Amino acid sequence: MIETITIGRFKNYRKICEYLHEPIKTGKSKQLQLENWKRYFEYERDGNAFVITKVYDTVREKGQRTSNNRKNVQSMIDYLQAKFDLDDNWYSFTDWYCEKLKLMHKGICNAVYHPDEIDVVCKEYNISDDKLFCEYVSAAKSELKNMFLKALAYLEKKNKLTYHDEYKFIYHLGKRTLGHVITDSINDIIKEIETIVCDDLNEDHDMSKKMKGRQLLKIIYSKKKLTEDFKELCLLALNDNDNIIKELNEELSYQHATYHPDYGSICNERPIVDYRRGISITDMELEVGDKGYIDTLAIDITNRIRTKVRKSLRKNYRRFIKQSDIEAIEKVLFQHYDDKFDDGFLYLKENDISDIEKIFGGNDNWGNPVSMENDFL
Numbered sequence: 001m002i003e004t005i006t007i008g009r010f011k012n013y014r015k016i017c018e019y020l021h022e023p024i025k026t027g028k029s030k031q032l033q034l035e036n037w038k039r040y041f042e043y044e045r046d047g048n049a050f051v052i053t054k055v056y057d058t059v060r061e062k063g064q065r066t067s068n069n070r071k072n073v074q075s076m077i078d079y080l081q082a083k084f085d086l087d088d089n090w091y092s093f094t095d096w097y098c099e100k101l102k103l104m105h106k107g108i109c110n111a112v113y114h115p116d117e118i119d120v121v122c123k124e125y126n127i128s129d130d131k132l133f134c135e136y137v138s139a140a141k142s143e144l145k146n147m148f149l150k151a152l153a154y155l156e157k158k159n160k161l162t163y164h165d166e167y168k169f170i171y172h173l174g175k176r177t178l179g180h181v182i183t184d185s186i187n188d189i190i191k192e193i194e195t196i197v198c199d200d201l202n203e204d205h206d207m208s209k210k211m212k213g214r215q216l217l218k219i220i221y222s223k224k225k226l227t228e229d230f231k232e233l234c235l236l237a238l239n240d241n242d243n244i245i246k247e248l249n250e251e252l253s254y255q256h257a258t259y260h261p262d263y264g265s266i267c268n269e270r271p272i273v274d275y276r277r278g279i280s281i282t283d284m285e286l287e288v289g290d291k292g293y294i295d296t297l298a299i300d301i302t303n304r305i306r307t308k309v310r311k312s313l314r315k316n317y318r319r320f321i322k323q324s325d326i327e328a329i330e331k332v333l334f335q336h337y338d339d340k341f342d343d344g345f346l347y348l349k350e351n352d353i354s355d356i357e358k359i360f361g362g363n364d365n366w367g368n369p370v371s372m373e374n375d376f377l
Contacts, residue, residue, distance in 0.1 A: 005020070005040060005041055005052065005055045006052070006055065007052050007053060007054070007055065008051075008052050009046075009049055009050070009051045009052075010049060010050045010051075010052075011048070011049055011185075011188075012048045012049065012050070012184065012185045013030075013048070013050065013184070013185070014185070015050075016050040016052075020037075024254075026254070027088060027282065028088075028282065028283065030282070031162040031282040031283045034162055035159060035162065038060070038159065039056075039059050039060045040055070040056060040059060040060075041053075041054060041055045041056060042054040042055075042056075045165070046188070047165070047184065047187030047188045047191065048183075048184035048185050048186065048187035048188060049187075049188060072147070072150075072304070073147050073150045073151045073154065075297050075300040075301045075304065076147045076148060076150075076151040076301055077151045077154060077155060078287070078289075078297050079101070079294065079297040079298060079301060080101075080151055080152075080155065080161075080284070081155075081160070081284065081285065081286055081287040081289075082286070082287050082288070082289030082293065082294050082297065083101065083102075083289075083294050083297075083298075084100070084281070084284055084286065085100070086281070086283075086284055086286065087281075088280055088281065088282040088283075089280060090164075090166060090168060090182045090278050090279070090280040091278050091279060091280070092168075092276050092277070092278045093141070093145055093148075093277065093278060093279070094106060094109050094110065094141070095278070096148065096278075096279060097109065097141065097144055097145075097148075098335075101148075102298075102335050103144065103298060103301060103302065103334065103335055103336065104140070104141070104144070104333055104334060104335060105332065105333060105334075105335060108121065108137060108332055108333045109137060109141060109333075111137075112133070112134045112137045112138060115224075118130050118133060118134065121133065121332065125328050125329075125331070125332045126324075126328055127325050127328045127329055127332075128322065128324075128325055129319065129321075129322070129325050131319075132313075132317065132319070132321065132325055132326075132329070133325075133329055134222075135313065135317060136309060136313065136326070136329045136330075136333070137329070137333060138221070139309045139312055139313065140305050140306075140309050140333060143305050143308045143309055144301075144305055147301065147304070147305070148279075149165075152279070152281075155284070155285075160284060160285040161281060161283065161284040161285065162281070162282045162283045162284075163279055163280065163281045163282065164184055164279070164280045164281075164282070165184060165187065165277070165279060166182050166183055166184040166187075166277070166278060166279070166280060167182070167183065167184070167186070167187065167190060167275050167276065167277050167278070168180055168181075168182045168275065168276050168278060169181050169182075169183075169238075169248055169266075169272050169274075169275045170272070170273055170274040170275065170276075171266045171270055171271060171272045171273060172269075172270045172271060172273060173264065173270060178273070179252075179264065179266075179270070181248055181251050181252045181255060181256075181266075182255070182278075182280075183247075183248065183251040185247050185248075185251060186244055186247055186248070189241075189244060190275070191214065193234055193237045193238065194213075194214050194217075194230075194234060195213040195214055196237075197230055197233045197234050197237065198212075198213055198214055198215075198216040198217065198220065198230070199212060199213060199216075200233070201216070201220065201226060201229060201230060201233075202216050205226065207219045207220070207226075217230075231274075234275075235271075235272055235273070235274075235275075238272050238275070239268075239271045239272055245266050245267065248266050248272075249261065249265045249266055252264065252265065252266070295336065298335070298336040299336050299338050301336075302334045302336050302337070302338065303338055303341050305334075306330055306334075306341060306343065307343050310326065310343050310345065311343075313326075314345065321347065322347070323347035326347075
């Protein structure tokens, strides 16, 4: 096998299987196949693509591993191995944060997308700055996603885990029913489409002169109308691309035993209506940990997120930030809350703000805060 392999890039799992003359597999069999390949060559995942970066001179022994830097993600690595309830189902990132890892509260994560729910949460938990609430939750989800993905990548590189970064595509199956297909086969195309749409919206609305491509999602997802326009344009591009539709229908035929192209395929009459990014983990080497140990890891993860988000807000949020608001948001957002946490920053108290307003006036004229992050990046 080694003699015939060369360094190269392959569009998706199916293409690399064709190159290696390997059968297309699913589930546990696919996971074992991917692990076995690591005995022959090193590869990286770039979206749905496989990139062979090094071919070994001789076949490596099973379990032979390479080193990697796990700085800042060790708690998440340990938490995953001690906490995880293994199954191979696909979950959205919000479901990972809230239901599988139990680090955030789902209702609070989703509230930021509904103005009426924002008002209810802020009133119930005495949060005076509703924009700060939205900024904090979005930034926290982004930081947690970054930590989660880095931990997954490390564990996969160490042969302790196999996971898939995939999109779920939802389409009209009938007048009142929806169908779906989950695949990583067009991850790169999704990024290309979103990049083009972001740049087009920037040209139309002059959102930023410094940012481009998917960086602009930071602004787009902070405004309801831009978010709606972005989704609509991306869906139009997906539904108008015959190659994408063909690829998704091929995936449907593999994934659904009852699939029939005449009444179950994605087409003009049954268009894609939504798509969402998520993760499935098919196998993981687990570690034993008692509840106290698991809770300690969760607190450490949460405190790391709190530190990063607070630092980012102080740098980018163009309004006074009340410590009482920050703490109220953190208490309602996180499932594990450390009331002794202190990031070492001296926050202005409400009396301080009142005194400043008396001297300089209550209108600081700083404008609206800048949205920093969102859950779809």
